[in-house]
Amino acid sequence: MSEYGKLFRKKEGQKNTFILKPYHPDKEKYFELINKAREKSYKQVIVNSKIMTDILFRTLNSGGVILKINMSENTDQFVTDNIKVIIRKLRENNLLFVKLKEQLDWASESGSIDINSIEIYSNKKRYEIYSNGIISGENIIDLFQNNIQIVLEYYFNG
Structure with missing residues (x-):
């Protein structure tokens, strides 16, 4: 059964702290x-x-698998198709993440939300992370604590 949670942050002194609030x-x-x-x-x-x-x-560095990247409607079909091909090949060779990153760099540089959501498989569970900060899957607190919180702390706190 899937759980849902929403990501929030709070400024405490010089640092941001993060929580995953249950959402029903x-x-x-x-x-x-x-x-x-x-x-x-x-x-x-x-x-x-x-x-x-x-x-x-x-996710890849912790032994997980990238299942799907859902791009915005404005994304060029050529880019979307390339991403799909790279994701299939990633299962055989994680080094292809460099190619995937190249395909996504244009979106990452602008601080945009051109990636609507990602679907991953980690610790024998499937998750989806949406650009609006919603996370769905089983036992989402594990994903939050072992992956997402660490990424957010680095991104917001340096």
Whole structure:
């Protein structure tokens, strides 16, 4: 059964701290979730293409698999097709991540959200991470603590 969570951050001194707040789309409205977090001084995390790429890299380095990268509608079909081919070949050769990164660099440099979502397989579980900061899958707290939180801390805190 899939769980859902939403990424938030809070400035504490010079550093940002991050939480994954449980989200139940069948029981609560998205804007209510955001408003409750804002009342506690949390800001939502938007997962831009640079962060997505870093999550992909960390996934591969920890023995996970990239299943799919869902690009925005504005993405050139040639780029989308190349990404699909590279992802299939990545399972045989992780060094092809360099080629994948090259294909995604144009999106990462601008701080854009041209990557709508990514689907990964890590620790025998499937997850999807959306650009709006929603994460879905089983036991999402493990993915958050072992992958996403580390990427966010580096991105926001340097």
